[in-house]
Amino acid sequence: MLKKLLFWQPKKDYYHFLSNHSLGKNLLVSTNYLIWVFLFYVSYLLIKNQTNIFWQLLIATIASEVIEKILKLKDYWKRPAFTNGNQVARGLIKAWYTKGSFPSGHTIKAVFFLLFILQYPVISLPFFLLVIIPLLAIRVLIGFHYPIDVLGGIVFGIVIWFFARLISAPLWLNQITTSIFNLVFFIH
Known part of the structure; x- marks a missing residue:
């Protein structure tokens, strides 16, 4: 019963x-990448509010990528969509979708961003x-x-956030980060 669930x-x-x-293919591709656009926007808001979070997000993102890839x-x-002969839709990176599906990298990042x-x-x-x-349910x-x-992505997202939130960059590094951030986003 549990395995079935x-x-x-x-x-x-x-x-x-x-x-x-064609509309369906566009939906597959857009829902796959839409989360990254949204999380980039959330990153912008977080870093604008608290410069040190840049380093926390950077370490969390690197850690999540390493854990996910390993x-x-x-x-x-295998990913369920490809256990029955489906081909990777154009616009999706084939190497990412022909490997295993555990854990969900989208979920890992969504969870640590939520936290x-x-x-x-x-x-x-x-x-x-x-x-x-909805993006994760899809x-x-x-x-x-x-x-x-x-579920695996949720667990890894919590663990990564738990450690990443403790990162505190030195003041001089945060000042440099703020200057670069303001330059890139035309602030002041």
């Missing part, structure tokens, strides 16, 4: 359905959840992940 997938192959229509190389299980905005409230929590939850529904991948 952790590896749940809808009866209909939504990935196959969407990838056979675990996906283990190939515990950072709880720590530094720069955006409405309901708005953040309104954007993130990843399970279309077969990029199983629920266990998302």
